[in-house]
Amino acid sequence: MIVTDLKVGILGGGQLGKMLCIAAAPWHLELFVMDKSADFPAAPYCHHFTEGDFNSEEEVIAFGETLDIITIEIEGVSIKGLHKLKSMGKTVIPDPDFLEIVRDKGRQNAFYRDLGVPTVGFSSFDSLKELEKVIEVGNIRFPFVWKSRFEGYDGRGVKLVKRAEDLKGLPEGPCISEDLVSIEKELALIVSRNSKGEKGLFDPVEMVFDSRANLLDHLQFPAGIPERIAEQMKQIAETIVDKVGFRGLLAIEFFLTTDGQLLVNEMAPRPHNSGHHTIECCATSQYEQLLRTVLDLPPGDTAASRKGIMYNLLGSPGYTGPARLKGVEQLFATEDAHLHWYGKKQTRPFRKMGHILLAGSDMGVLRERMERLREGLRVVV
Amino acid sequence: MIVTDLKVGILGGGQLGKMLCIAAAPWHLELFVMDKSADFPAAPYCHHFTEGDFNSEEEVIAFGETLDIITIEIEGVSIKGLHKLKSMGKTVIPDPDFLEIVRDKGRQNAFYRDLGVPTVGFSSFDSLKELEKVIEVGNIRFPFVWKSRFEGYDGRGVKLVKRAEDLKGLPEGPCISEDLVSIEKELALIVSRNSKGEKGLFDPVEMVFDSRANLLDHLQFPAGIPERIAEQMKQIAETIVDKVGFRGLLAIEFFLTTDGQLLVNEMAPRPHNSGHHTIECCATSQYEQLLRTVLDLPPGDTAASRKGIMYNLLGSPGYTGPARLKGVEQLFATEDAHLHWYGKKQTRPFRKMGHILLAGSDMGVLRERMERLREGLRVVV
Numbered sequence: 001m002i003v004t005d006l007k008v009g010i011l012g013g014g015q016l017g018k019m020l021c022i023a024a025a026p027w028h029l030e031l032f033v034m035d036k037s038a039d040f041p042a043a044p045y046c047h048h049f050t051e052g053d054f055n056s057e058e059e060v061i062a063f064g065e066t067l068d069i070i071t072i073e074i075e076g077v078s079i080k081g082l083h084k085l086k087s088m089g090k091t092v093i094p095d096p097d098f099l100e101i102v103r104d105k106g107r108q109n110a111f112y113r114d115l116g117v118p119t120v121g122f123s124s125f126d127s128l129k130e131l132e133k134v135i136e137v138g139n140i141r142f143p144f145v146w147k148s149r150f151e152g153y154d155g156r157g158v159k160l161v162k163r164a165e166d167l168k169g170l171p172e173g174p175c176i177s178e179d180l181v182s183i184e185k186e187l188a189l190i191v192s193r194n195s196k197g198e199k200g201l202f203d204p205v206e207m208v209f210d211s212r213a214n215l216l217d218h219l220q221f222p223a224g225i226p227e228r229i230a231e232q233m234k235q236i237a238e239t240i241v242d243k244v245g246f247r248g249l250l251a252i253e254f255f256l257t258t259d260g261q262l263l264v265n266e267m268a269p270r271p272h273n274s275g276h277h278t279i280e281c282c283a284t285s286q287y288e289q290l291l292r293t294v295l296d297l298p299p300g301d302t303a304a305s306r307k308g309i310m311y312n313l314l315g316s317p318g319y320t321g322p323a324r325l326k327g328v329e330q331l332f333a334t335e336d337a338h339l340h341w342y343g344k345k346q347t348r349p350f351r352k353m354g355h356i357l358l359a360g361s362d363m364g365v366l367r368e369r370m371e372r373l374r375e376g377l378r379v380v381v
Numbered sequence: 382m383i384v385t386d387l388k389v390g391i392l393g394g395g396q397l398g399k400m401l402c403i404a405a406a407p408w409h410l411e412l413f414v415m416d417k418s419a420d421f422p423a424a425p426y427c428h429h430f431t432e433g434d435f436n437s438e439e440e441v442i443a444f445g446e447t448l449d450i451i452t453i454e455i456e457g458v459s460i461k462g463l464h465k466l467k468s469m470g471k472t473v474i475p476d477p478d479f480l481e482i483v484r485d486k487g488r489q490n491a492f493y494r495d496l497g498v499p500t501v502g503f504s505s506f507d508s509l510k511e512l513e514k515v516i517e518v519g520n521i522r523f524p525f526v527w528k529s530r531f532e533g534y535d536g537r538g539v540k541l542v543k544r545a546e547d548l549k550g551l552p553e554g555p556c557i558s559e560d561l562v563s564i565e566k567e568l569a570l571i572v573s574r575n576s577k578g579e580k581g582l583f584d585p586v587e588m589v590f591d592s593r594a595n596l597l598d599h600l601q602f603p604a605g606i607p608e609r610i611a612e613q614m615k616q617i618a619e620t621i622v623d624k625v626g627f628r629g630l631l632a633i634e635f636f637l638t639t640d641g642q643l644l645v646n647e648m649a650p651r652p653h654n655s656g657h658h659t660i661e662c663c664a665t666s667q668y669e670q671l672l673r674t675v676l677d678l679p680p681g682d683t684a685a686s687r688k689g690i691m692y693n694l695l696g697s698p699g700y701t702g703p704a705r706l707k708g709v710e711q712l713f714a715t716e717d718a719h720l721h722w723y724g725k726k727q728t729r730p731f732r733k734m735g736h737i738l739l740a741g742s743d744m745g746v747l748r749e750r751m752e753r754l755r756e757g758l759r760v761v762v
Contacts, residue, residue, distance in 0.1 A: 022406045025399070025426055028724030045406055047425045283717040283740065297713040305686045305740075332678040336664040343409030359664065359686075 004295050007032060009064060011054040012073035013042035015342040015352065016271045016287075019279070020073060021045035023287035034063045041342045042073075057081040064090055071248065071294055072270050075103055076151065093294055094248040094269035102269055105149045106176050112264050115243055117236055119264045120255070121179040124149070128172045135164050140177060149174040182258040186265070187223050188274035191237040192249045192289045192299050199241065200289055200299025201234050202282060205274050207253075218311035218370060220363065221277045222304060225256065232262050240267070249290040251275060273352075277308040280338055280359045306359050309366045311374075313354040315347035319381045323347035325354070327376030334369055336360050353379045385676050388413060390445060392435040393454035394423035396723035396733065397652045397668075400660070401454060402426035404668030415444045422723045423454075438462040445471055452629065452675055453651050456484055457532065474629040474675055475650035483650055486530045487557050493645050496624055498617055500645045501636070502560035505530070509553045516545050521558060530555040563639040567646070568604050569655035572618040573630045573670045573680050580622065581670055581680025582615050583663060586655050588634075599692035599751060601744065602658045603685065606637065613643050621648070630671040632656060654733075658689040661719055661740045687740050690747040692755075694735040696728035700762045704728035706735070708757030715750055717741050734760045 010017050013035030021042050024031050033046040034054055043049045052059040054074070060081025064070045070085055071093040082096040094102075101107045106124030113119060123140070125131040134140050148157035148171055160180070161167060186207045192200040206223035207216055223230070237252055251272030253265040275286035284292075284300025292300055313325070322345060331337055341354040356373065358366045391398050394416030402423050405412050414427040415435055424430045433440040435455070441462025445451045450472040451463070463477035475483075482488045487505030494500060504521070506512040515521050529538035529552055541561070542548060567588045573581040587604035588597055604611070618633055632653030634646040656667035665673075665681025673681055694706070703726060712718055722735040737754065739747045 018406070022403060025403045025406075026719065026721045028422070028425075028722045030425075041409070044409075044411075044428045045426060292713065297710075300713075301717045303717065329678075332673065332681075336682045336684065338407065340407045341409045 004029070006068040006295070007066070008069045008071070008291075008294055009034065009067040010042070010046070010071055010073055011035075011060065011063070011077045013040040013046070013049065014073060015041050015340075015344075015354075016073035017042035018045055018342060019276075019285075019287045019340075020271060020290065023285055024291055027291075029291065032063070032067055034059070039345055041344060044343075054078065054081075057084065061085060064088075064092075069093065069294055071290065072099075075099060075268065075270065079103070091294075093290075094246065094250075098244060098246060098269060102267060103150060104174075105147050105266070106174065107149075108266065109176060109178075115239060117239060117264050118262060120181055122176050124174075124176045126174050128167065128170055128175055131175055131177060132164070132167060134177075135167075141179075143180050145178040145180055146170060147176050147178060149176060181255055181261075181263065183255050184258045184260075185223070185225065185256040187225065187229075187233065187254040187256055187262075188251060188272070189233045189237050189254070190249065190251045190272060190275045190278070190286050190289070191234075191241055192286075192293050193241040193246050194293045194296050194299070195247050196296070197242065197245075198298050199238060200284070200292075200302050201237060202275065202278060202286070202289075202302045203304055204230050204233050204254075205277065207274060216273060216312060218309055219274060219277060221281055221308045221310070224363075229256060229262060236262070236264060240264075247296075248293050249286060251286075273312070276340070276355055277310045277357055278302075279340075280357050281306055281308040306361060307363055307366065308360075309358045309363070309370050311356055311370060312352050313341070313356060313377070313379050315349050315351040315353055315379050317349045319379070320348045321346060321381035323353055324380050326378040326380050327373075330376045331356070331373060334358070334373060337369065337373070347379050347381060385410070387449040387676070388447070389450045389452070389672075389675055390415065390448040391423070391427070391452055391454055392416075392441065392444070392458045394421040394427070394430065395454060396422050396721075396725075396735075397454035398423035399426055399723060400657075400666075400668045400721075401652060401671065404666055405672055408672075410672065413444070413448055415440070420726055422725060425724075435459065435462075438465065442466060445469075445473075450474065450675055452671065453480075455651065456480060456649065460484070472675075474671075475627065475631075476629075479625060479627060479650060483648060484531060485555075486528050486647070487555065488530075489647065490557060490559075496620060498620060498645050499643060501562055503557050505555075505557045507555050509548065509551055509556055512556055512558060513545070513548060515558075516548075522560075524561050526559040526561055527551060528557050528559060530557055562636055562642075562644065564636050565639045565641075566604070566606065566637040568606065568610075568614065568635040568637055569600075569632060569653070570614045570618050570635070571630065571632045571653060571656045571659070571667050571670070572615075572622055573667075573674050574622040574627050575674045575677050575680070576628050577677070578623065578626075579679050580619060581665070581673075581683050582618060583656065583659060583667070583670075583683045584685055585611050585614050585635075586658065588655060597654060597693060599690055600655060600658060602662055602689045602691070605744075610637060610643060617643070617645060621645075628677075629674050630667060632667075654693070657721070657736055658691045658738055659683075660721075661738050662687055662689040687742060688744055688747065689741075690739045690744070690751050692737055692751060693733050694722075694737060694758070694760050696730050696732040696734055696760050698730045700760070701729045702727060702762035704734055705761050707759040707761050708754075711757045712737070712754060715739070715754060718750065718754070728760050728762060 009032040018041035030047040034050040054077040064085040204223040210217035338357040390413035399422035411428040415431040435458040445466040591598035719738040
């Protein structure tokens with residue numbers, strides 16, 4: 001190995017793990033990956049794949065104890081396992097203490113508030129019952145947004161609550177209530193930081209959501225926002241990573257409200273869907289950037305070389321089974337269009353099966369290309 | 382598999398095979414690779430690696446007979462094996478007949494002449510003895526360039542002959558004599574063509590050679606030549622691939638003489654050192670472009686997104702053994718600098734161990750960065 005003699009492992013072998021492996025390939029970096037099955041996306045592209053359950057404390061420890069550095073491509077791993085590896089002297093990226101904050105939406109929001117970072121007004125509850133009591137005494141204003149404190153993502157664990165009855169059927173567990181804000185744009189920014197405090201800040205992207213699946217519909221890079229907002233986002237990102245001495249890669253999602261306020265929504269300390277475009281559009285990809293912080297190298301150049309639109313290839317409704325992509329001929333005939341097919345064996349409705357990146361210099365042209373492509377391109381069985 | 386259900390194999394698992402595998406990864410294309418050892422660069426990045434000798438007719442057939450399409454990353458494979466696979470109905474890219482022309486420098490030059498493509502004046506001989514006879518009767522003008530007809534590359538198999546005595550010690554085998562031309566620039570261009578005749582033409586690059594090692598010193602993209610010359614190169618490339626109905630990827634090297642003549646020097650029907658920059662600098666890389674012709678897809682967009690300088694990381698003189706790269710800290714601190722480390726276990730003097738790609742918008746700045754980097758970056762043991 002040439003860049004490092006350290007052994008680096010990744011918990012999670014999904015598409016993000018796969019793209020980390022592809023980013024590591026030009027350096028011939030010998031990566032170790034653990035996930036449930038060698039059928040998973042990253043397996044063919046890492047040097048060593050271990051079949052195992054990253055939710056199991058024992059299996060995380062067994063995987064990590066032979067390595068020097070352990071990082072993640074998914075938050076839902078055994079934090080106990082990570083703490084144990086840290087106590088054994090392993091470098092764990094992100095730090096498990098930070099990961100605990102991120103995984104609890106209540107603690108995460110309190111973290112923003114304590115740092116003085118603008119976020120959505122919220123209250124945190126240990127159970128749904130507790131929230132219901134507050135409603136009974138009239139200490140909350142409708143409508144508000146209910147969010148599960150744990151394991152909510154891609155729209156799961158979120159509900160708009162217009163009246164008390166809307167709480168019926170929600171999980172009993174810890175939750176938060178968030179003020180309903182009027183969103184003009186959803187934005188994201190990715191920042192990296194190494195142990196020396198050297199940071200790499202990518203330009204912000206803009207996300208457009210599909211209300212039906214409540215999943216990212218497409219991503220536009222760079223975001224269509226004034227420079228002032230972009231600067232504010234970068235300052236917030238720097239504040240967050242510097243205050244906690246963060247090491248790793250952090251994706252931060254923001255709301256820009258209709259009255260011009262910039263609020264942090266949530267964050268993920270790993271490669272993120274909102275950074276896929278960096279592969280084609282930036283001098284350094286988010287994946288290489290994470291590898292750089294893992295090896296404690298200086299951040300790579302984040303300069304944009306061109307504009308981009310990214311959209312996910314989701315499993316079409318009504319199809320479950322071995323995946324097939326319909327309409328590739330048109331895709332391959334489209335200028336500067338890039339297929340990322342994750343290699344998941346089975347498709348199911350709205351499952352993320354891949355993404356398309358359209359690169360170029362004119363956002364209007366890219367948008368037209370996306371619309372044309374979408375008519376024909378379908379994940380079916 | 383999503384892009385194709387065909388099984389694709391590559392003969393050769395060196396750096397070019399590795400970069401083909403990396404290019405195939407976003408499509409999750411299941412590639413089969415054969416080369417001598419699973420220690421070779423491509424092994425960790427292909428889906429199936431077979432240890433075998435691509436010079437052996439039997440082993441090439443055994444490898445290819447379970448596949449649908451076979452391509453190469455190196456010319457020196459068993460052509461008999463390829464002919465046999467073709468006769469079995471396999472798609473072989475490039476066509477073995479074309480590969481035979483390319484591998485014989487005498488036939489290759491005759492091929493250019495017969496097509497009306499400008500090339501260096503030459504005579505072809507079946508042995509050194511035959512050439513010596515022609516000299517004896519005074520039918521050749523000194524100085525000329527002696528070239529071995531077979532297996533000459535990277536400066537091996539080439540000698541400047543100023544007088545008859547200079548032939549002493551040269552191999553007895555088939556050779557050619559070429560007129561000595563006064564070279565202003567060495568240029569290269571990569572063209573792809575599928576079975577429908579759809580072509581992808583990259584912009585020309587300019588190569589600067591290191592006279593000591595007689596290896597590429599660095600490559601500049603785009604070449605510093607008038608548009609008129611670039612157009613002429615593209616026309617020649619189109620002529621060559623169209624006239625023979627070529628399918629695959631073809632790198633063509635040219636001389637631009639001091640009196641302004643453009644002459645074809647040689648060609649290689651596979652990914653080429655002179656196309657490494659396409660990974661970072663073009664919408665589609667030469668590697669993806671070959672995969673597209675292999676799958677008979679339309680060519681990818683060849684537009685340049687930025688300028689680039691590529692230079693090879695060669696084994697330093699005096700060092701043989703397990704490779705180490707000295708000076709990586711400076712490399713990782715350099716803007717838009719990309720390390721490609723091939724992962725060969727052993728270094729030896731002038732062995733190609735990797736390459737550096739510097740991307741940006743100002744060629745002068747890129748050249749300065751290269752000079753600074755080179756002072757510190759060394760392949761040692």
